[in-house]
Amino acid sequence: MGTTPKVIWAVADTRRGVENQAIGLAEAIARHLGDAVTARVTIRDDGYVTLPEHDTPDIWIGCGRPALKLARRHRKIFPGARFVYVQDPRNHYDRFDLIVAPGHDRVRKANAISMIGSPHRVTPDRLAKAEAAFAKHLAALPAPRATVLIGGPNKRFKVTPDVSANLEARIGDLLDAGYSLMLSVSRRTPKALTGALKARFGDDKRVWLFDGTGENPYFAFLAAADLICVTEDSTNMLVEAAATGKPLYSLPLDGDPGKFSRLYGALEAHGALRPLLGPVESWTYTPLDATAQAAREVVLRLGLEPQGAAA
Structure with missing residues (x-):
């Protein structure tokens, strides 16, 4: 990928919850790498795909069923990109280099990373x-x-x-x-x-x-x-x-x-x-850092070298 900033595509349809998972993981990876740009790829309800200005991705991150279909086509168009899917791709595991899946889905594949819940944008x-x-x-x-x-x-x-x-x-x-x-x-x-x-x-x-x-x-x-x-x-x-x-x-x-x-x-x-069963209480715990942890694992598995501080 050279010394130029890595380009990360977040590919999803228009549903906010699905979109946030793809963007959340893309942003977390970008923070971890320290030298990367993220771009949104929207799959509209009519199937039209809005591509970003960065026309070639280094890392392609998809979420949602429409992204599953688009991944097959984009793998042929962008053979040098690394493909990651958020959630369980259900019988399409070999379409992706890595899968970031919720632990409650119990995805047991060599290319799967398990996390608590799904990626998000809260920082x-x-x-x-x-x-x-x-x-x-x-x-x-x-x-x-x-x-x-x-x-x-x-x-x-x-x-x-x-x-x-x-x-x-x-x-x-x-x-x-x-x-x-x-x-x-x-x-x-x-x-x-x-x-x-x-x-x-x-x-x-x-x-x-x-x-x-x-x-x-x-x-x-x-x-x-x-x-x-x-x-x-x-x-x-x-x-x-x-x-x-x-x-x-x-x-x-x-x-x-x-x-x-x-x-x-x-x-x-x-x-x-x-x-919430009775009177409310106050307690403390370490903020859940699952998205950043998943991003670090993606970077490690893909063999990328962080150029800045970890997320």
Whole structure:
């Protein structure tokens, strides 16, 4: 690859959670190498691929099913690139030089790297910048502060009326315990639940409720929190929250977590995660550094030489 900066492509479709995994690993590798540039390759819903200005990648990192298909074609176009896939490529293991897979997927292949959860973009620097950018809004919320991140139904979990009522009650308990709230819903959150939360908490001056309108304060919410609560369906957000070192509580939904129970167990074993069953507590643990660890392993396995400080 010579002495010029290495080019890392992050290849994914338009889903935010998928995109963040590819970009998160690309950025972590770039930080580790110290002399690299990252570029986003977007696979649109219509199949059109938006290529970056850096037209030849040294490292190609993909995530999501559309990236699986594109990898086959790009391996022929860019024979000198090293190909990495995030998640389980399911029967396409030989398409990639390396696979970075969640430990709960139990991918047992010679070219697989296992990590707790999936790569993400949470770093101390990004958190600090986000907190500074939203400092005026955050200052209106007296400490202590709790961040509550609410996902929604998926293949494994449902948000029933009983679940919604329980979530609303637990959020109210945090307010009663003296916490200001930074509350965020997602695109998957049922409209009825979002409406109920707005009706109950929307006018409270100790609550900042983000419903997707305007600039997203997600990183600022993580940075400014004294504790974080995340619904158990949101595995990416659970791992991202664990990267902060803040006390992390899971909020139950209705369903069977299946393989994700192994992820919850890993987060609990790390000291990060507890179920929210009663009064909240405060505790400390080492921030989960799984993305940086995976990046270092990728660099090692690919035989690349870091030119700057490790991530």
